[in-house]
Amino acid sequence: MPSPIPISRFLPRSLTPTKSLRPCSSPNQFQGCRFSYAKPSRALQRRFWCTVIWDELKLLDLLGSGGFGWVYKGTYYGQIVAIKKVRKCVKNKLAARQSFWAELNVAHLLHENIVRVVAATTSVPANPEDEDSVGTIIMEYAGGTSLDHRIYNCTEPLGMRGCLTFSHDIVSGLSFLHSHHIVHLDLKPANVFITEAGRCKIGDFGCSLKLPIGCDLTPTGQLRHLAGTYTHRAPELLKGGRATLKADIYSFAITLWQMMSRDQPYSGDRQCVMYAVVAYNRRPTFSTIFDESSLGRGIRSIISKCWECEPNRRPSAVELLENINCLEAQL
Incomplete structure (x- = not known):
């Protein structure tokens, strides 16, 4: 909420x-x-x-x-x-x-x-x-193009360089938000906007939460957060758990997977998908593009760590930004 x-x-x-x-x-x-x-x-x-x-x-x-x-x-x-x-x-x-x-x-x-x-x-x-x-x-006004449009409505794929450049922008924004104890809770390609200069900006904070200073999760007494898009919602939120900064890291993993795969993360009934994510640790399938180069394998490793079931096993936004910088250095 x-x-x-x-x-x-x-x-x-x-x-x-x-x-x-x-x-x-x-x-x-x-x-x-x-x-x-x-x-x-x-x-x-x-x-x-x-x-x-x-x-x-x-x-x-x-x-x-x-x-x-x-x-x-x-x-x-x-x-x-x-x-x-x-x-x-x-x-x-x-x-x-x-x-x-x-x-x-x-x-x-x-x-x-x-x-x-x-x-x-x-x-x-x-x-x-x-x-x-x-x-x-x-x-x-951040521009008339969303990342969702860029992924699914453009003939040219982003490529490794584009995925890493956009990822750097998104995680840089997340790192800044998290430093102010704000969790977005609805990070997805449709809520990332691309400027005329080709840079990404995170928008639409209608689901966001301001967490207590000195604490990275919502208080026990606060009502549980049920908003956001189910395909990008962290499993602990799907279970009705408390929101943490690591929920955004999970959403970023799904978003990066979309940038690379140019596919929808899930198909089928909403309730069935949510149950499978929580009960069976279901995640989108990695295509061959993730195994064709060392960069692809590096991106796959980042995604796998970011969508871990346990929030405390996911990297922080600062750690994630360092990992992306290391991959960018290989370009």
Whole structure:
């Protein structure tokens, strides 16, 4: 279950959350400035802490839709952005709100392999179309191509070099998230975006969790996390266990396998697949491409370690990044 973040966390102490203030804005948004990774001054952070200027926000194209809302391409202060409108879910209103707040787990973080939040608010202009809105999130536009599209809809395979380059980007982003005690919990090719420069950025944090500082797993009393995509969900989560940082490492293993194999990890009934993963340690099958070279065998070894059944036997993101660097050195 995504961890809700109190509105007060995004507001100066002197202010209280009201609709007119349009609360929950991220300090990564600045009027008249280009969005960058440079840390803003405290003065700028305070100045635009609580402001989303709707007149500067323009919707262009619908990029996609899901159970909790729509994502549009648009502009904010003349710059291309992605706008996510989270809507109330009739069947599960609480889940929609949790998804919105989970997206803001990364609102204060800046990293080249993470889709950054520009601004976010729970308030919307008076518009009948937005009556069922939970909130709006303005994000960096990371490009119109996902890793999923690159794997399955392009004639050219990624090749060893492409797989390792993309893996380096993804694991670098994971390492950064994990250093801030954030677990993504829905890492898969569809949630990895490829920029025009050919770099990967992790996005869609609607299932993410902020873990307690000094602890790499959710507290015993917290409700168990059941969100995410079952084909990439770690077996301990399929069993209803507590979420840890190592759950993302398992998801990365499935993702890397997809990059290499260009195939779907499983086929058949969902419940049967989940049971086989948990009870019989079922994993996707390695094709001959993994045995044709030393690099292929090295990638196979990394995948095998990352999708171990026991979380503590999987490498950390830092260790994984070192292993990928060693393979890249062989290119």
